[in-house]
Amino acid sequence: MSHYKGFLYKWTNYLKGYQKRWFVLQNGLLSYYRNQAEMAHTCRGTINLANAVIHTEDSCTFVISNGGAQSFYLKAVSEVERQKWLTALELAKSEAIRIQEVESDEEEPQPDKNELQKSLRTLNSKLEDLNTCNDLIAKHGSALQKTLSELEQLESPTDAHNKVKAVNERATLFRITSNAMINACSEFYDLAQTNGRRWQRMLQHEHDQRLKLEEMVEQLAKDQVSLENKARKSLHGGNNNHNSGSNPSDDEDFFDALDHQVEDEFKVALPPKPEKLHRRTxxxxxxxxxxxxxxxxxxxxxxxxxxxxxxxxxxxxxxxxxxxxxxxxxxxxxxxxxxxxxxxxxxxxxxxxxxxxxxxxxxxxxxxxxxxxxxxxxxxxxxxxxxxxxxxxxxxxxxxxxxxxxxxxxxxxxxxxxxxxxxxxxxxxxxxxxxxxxxxxxxxxxxxxxxxxxxxxxxxxxxxxxxxxxxxxxxxxxxxxxxxxxxxxxxxxxxxxxxxxxxxxxxxxxxxxxxxxxxxxxxxxxxxxxxxxxxxxxxxxxxxxxxxxxxxxxxxxxxxxxxxxxxxxxxxxxxxxxxxxxxxxxxxxxxxxxxxxxxxxxxxxxxxxxxxxxxxxxxxxxxxxxxxxxxxxxxxxxxxxxxxxxxxxxxxxxxxxxxxxxxxxxxxxxxxxxxxxxxRATRRKREQEAEKAANEGRDFPQYQATWFKKDKDPITGNLIHQFNGKYWDCKAKQNWSDCPHIFL
CATH class of the missing domain: 2.40.160.120 (Porin)
Structure with a gap:
């Protein structure tokens, strides 16, 4: 829906009012022409949706404005048609914004390994500062707490005066260390925030390179198979044509088909970190x-x-x-x-x-x-x-x-x-x-x-x-x-x-x-x-x-x-x-x-x-x-x-x-x-019998399981197959008369 085209009515001026124009929405740009033939040579106007604002006025009209410099006043033939255009425009706008952000990121140079190592060393240094501040806060905090405890136990006013002075000194040290801790945390946060986006982009770049390598290996494997087949046909094509009187696909009928029932337990472990890619065997x-x-x-x-x-x-x-x-x-x-x-x-x-x-x-x-x-x-x-x-x-x-x-x-x-x-x-x-x-x-x-x-x-x-x-x-x-x-x-x-x-x-x-x-x-x-x-x-x-x-x-x-x-x-x-x-x-x-x-x-x-x-x-x-x-x-x-x-x-x-x-x-x-x-033969025969019964106007019984019967599930209310309780009795008597002959 981000690519859309069709006729809309565009406001031109007070004399002509709304005029029918051909609009084309593509690559985040909305362009218009007087008619479809003009698309080959003359574009009457274009607006970039990445910076545009879209708003509606009534059931059929809407406005697209690009920062006041350019505006399209448009009208659709019906409310349904207007809604289709609005949906396409919103999708195209989102895509244009995303592309713009990606291009902006790509303009910034990728950090090299030396720069990355330097940033890591700086972060490590800031982390050591944080650890030092933490140790000092713990030390001064313990000393302050000890002094306060001693102050509470004193009875003489003279001794109390000296202890209060000691408390003030230790509190000052604790405040200074705390401020240093706050400043170190702020510096560490600023540095991590500054480099975080670049590191994320670098990691994403490595991930994209890995995906490209996978696609390259996939294409190489396809090319190799194609070359093998061509070489094999050129070497043995003549013999195969003389010795085989049937369609080659006749030899392939033994293959299984895979239906919707795919087991939810697969037999492979999660991989370690990606290793060298290889062609599947x-x-x-x-x-x-x-x-x-x-x-x-x-x-x-x-x-x-x-x-x-x-x-x-x-x-x-x-x-x-x-x-x-x-x-x-x-x-x-x-x-x-x-x-x-x-x-x-x-x-x-x-x-x-x-x-x-x-x-x-x-x-x-x-x-x-x-x-x-x-x-x-x-x-x-x-x-x-x-x-x-x-x-x-x-x-x-x-x-x-x-x-x-x-x-x-x-x-x-x-x-x-x-x-x-x-x-x-x-x-x-x-x-x-x-x-x-x-x-x-x-x-x-x-x-x-x-x-x-x-x-x-x-x-x-x-x-x-x-x-x-x-x-x-x-x-x-x-x-x-x-x-x-x-x-x-x-x-x-x-x-x-x-x-x-x-x-x-x-x-x-x-x-x-x-x-x-x-x-x-x-x-x-x-x-x-x-x-x-x-x-x-x-x-x-x-x-x-x-x-x-x-x-x-x-x-x-x-x-x-x-x-x-x-x-x-x-x-x-x-x-x-x-x-x-x-x-x-x-x-x-x-x-x-x-x-x-x-x-x-x-x-x-x-x-x-x-x-x-x-x-x-x-x-x-x-x-x-x-x-x-x-x-x-x-x-x-x-x-x-x-x-x-x-x-x-x-x-x-x-x-x-x-x-x-x-x-x-x-x-x-x-x-x-x-x-x-x-x-397959058994199924074809059953289908033929069912078709014959339908032509004769009589009911044909559906397939019935041998050991299970359809019954209503008391929990969900749906029909499910539930055990009929007969199997183990039949096994004890070795009575298998109800079993179909399905093997050779």
Missing amino acids: DSDFSMESFTNEVSSESESEIPISEACVFTAKTNSPKRNQDKLKVRQLTSESLNASGETSNKRVRRKKIPDRPNYSLNLWSIMKNCIGKELSKIPMPVNFSEPLSMLQRITEEFEYADCLHKAAKCDDSAEQLAWVAAFTISAFSTTLQRTGKPFNPLLGETYECDRTDDLGWRNIAEQVSHHPPALAMHTEGKGWTCWQEFTMTSKFRGKYLQIIPLGIAHLVFHKSGNHYTWRKVTTTVHNIIVGKLWVDNHGEMDITNHKNGDKCHLKYSAYSYFSRETPRKVTGVITDITNKPRWVLTGTWDNQMEGAQILHVEESNKGKPVFETGPHKVMWKCRPLPPGADKCYNFTQLAIELNEPEDGVAPTDSRLRPDQRLMEEGKWDESNNCKLLIEEKQ
């Missing part, structure tokens, strides 16, 4: 956040260069039933004493991640500005877990909920719940792969009642929009949620806003808690070290008694002195009285303390007097060799472990995911192509 690129499959053939796929194409075999990969329907590890094993135990022995490791190179630029160059559903990604950016398993991994620290279930104090219970919600982000620190995107109807069960005290069932209940439902039962508590999200990919960063509300109920107290996850941003998607930040505010509410925990995830800033990944929170009761305080980071640990007393500081902010702090949650270290195994935690290693008796739709039975875990990535890509094509 497969080994340092993380797309763990991208989580949804292509679901229809109508969705566009991004062409990729030959450098990153996997050959898609036309024949279906042979299915090894012994590997795909794997056996559960023996439930009876010898313990250290030689006796048998019913406790299952879990695996400690998975096969190392193979080193497959991939040209990232060939995939990313056409992704900028597109929805995630339009961005296809190969298996190389995945980890051998499904999104259903990844969301289950949030219960790694479910012991926080076990402790919360034993609390009689609702505020303390809420503190444990808050620690649990924060722990869900801890696994986002070092993971470098995205989960497999669940197929519609895919499920995952995790029964860890024997050792961890909880069991979980999750199902992909919708594909457009993508959503999964989850139900978890623990020792004295039940948790459920429907997880979906919205996201945008903007090239350099990806921002994810989770949707859906998580519910948690404790059986003993009846306390019902809800919360919504915070926003996640992935930075340096294309150039530089990839890093993730979880930021925003989260409210955890107890709907039984009104307790609330307000958590703040501080956004990372390059210029901030705040602790990276910092989280703070305060728990209040229904009367808004603070009860507990929480502090820590989402990647390491959280501490909590009960608030004993609240006072108000001079700045109007509350000051909490707390009891002893205690650790509410602490992140466990990764197992040995985790860097070679996708940086999985011990629980993540166990999630995809083969198990008998699960539903035929369970993620552990996905052949493409199992092949990837075994390091057979080419076979996994080919298998994924077949599974994906089967899913």
Whole structure:
């Protein structure tokens, strides 16, 4: 809107009155012409909006004045048209003022390093003066106080007269030292204020130079990819044309598409201070956040260069039933004493991640500005877990909920719940792969009642929009949620806003808690070290008694002195009285303390007097060799472990995911192509049946999840998928007749 053009009526004189003129608003300047043809040769007048004043007179007229030297009296054809012009003019004025300030700053020379060092030495000298004055004030103040105390204890008037003289002398010294302190503070303040703007400009200059370097490296990487492709085509173009009778894009169909469901826990740590920039390769690129499959053939796929194409075999990969329907590890094993135990022995490791190179630029160059559903990604950016398993991994620290279930104090219970919600982000620190995107109807069960005290069932209940439902039962508590999200990919960063509300109920107290996850941003998607930040505010509410925990995830800033990944929170009761305080980071640990007393500081902010702090949650270290195994935690290693008796739709039975875990990535890509094509065929068939039913005037039933049903959420009033309670009974009977056949 800062660039605008159109006809307005301009006041000329008392004889002609208002005359129709063509006005053009551009670059902070408002110019006018008699007509549009005059724009090529004659400008009748121009006014700079940076120093102009804009005010209105009635519903259609307004005046633009430039310090009295020049004024435009204008009239629009309607009030609506006048408002459009006023909006454009105000925006253009703000932009002109900003440009003027920037140009003014640029005219001033940048301070060199010698000048900066000199200023720092001067500041250091002033600081030493302040320290000296401080020491003198403390010394003279103590002496004055001592003399006054002695004066109070005297009884003889003669001695009192001598002491009063000593008091006057010490008071004079104290006043002189105080004045020196005030003068030193004033000099230090003036010097810091004088140089502060220049230092800030210098820092901003360095920051801008860094951004320019990033853009240069990005362009160099693009040019290199282009040259590689041209060289490859010139060397092998003839052979490819003779040997290939199909469209090259036929070999690219195995790619995933990314939909709106992008997990809010990304698997990369925040970076240290910027290091040497480098071109992105497969080994340092993380797309763990991208989580949804292509679901229809109508969705566009991004062409990729030959450098990153996997050959898609036309024949279906042979299915090894012994590997795909794997056996559960023996439930009876010898313990250290030689006796048998019913406790299952879990695996400690998975096969190392193979080193497959991939040209990232060939995939990313056409992704900028597109929805995630339009961005296809190969298996190389995945980890051998499904999104259903990844969301289950949030219960790694479910012991926080076990402790919360034993609390009689609702505020303390809420503190444990808050620690649990924060722990869900801890696994986002070092993971470098995205989960497999669940197929519609895919499920995952995790029964860890024997050792961890909880069991979980999750199902992909919708594909457009993508959503999964989850139900978890623990020792004295039940948790459920429907997880979906919205996201945008903007090239350099990806921002994810989770949707859906998580519910948690404790059986003993009846306390019902809800919360919504915070926003996640992935930075340096294309150039530089990839890093993730979880930021925003989260409210955890107890709907039984009104307790609330307000958590703040501080956004990372390059210029901030705040602790990276910092989280703070305060728990209040229904009367808004603070009860507990929480502090820590989402990647390491959280501490909590009960608030004993609240006072108000001079700045109007509350000051909490707390009891002893205690650790509410602490992140466990990764197992040995985790860097070679996708940086999985011990629980993540166990999630995809083969198990008998699960539903035929369970993620552990996905052949493409199992092949990837075994390091057979080419076979996994080919298998994924077949599974994906089967899913599309099923969807096309359903759409055709729905269209036929509509033409015949009859209703066609919507897709129904197997283990979840749509019901009204008592808290929000929205329809959500809630557990129907049938899964564990069907597992006990091994009755899987209601499960769809979604795998090969």
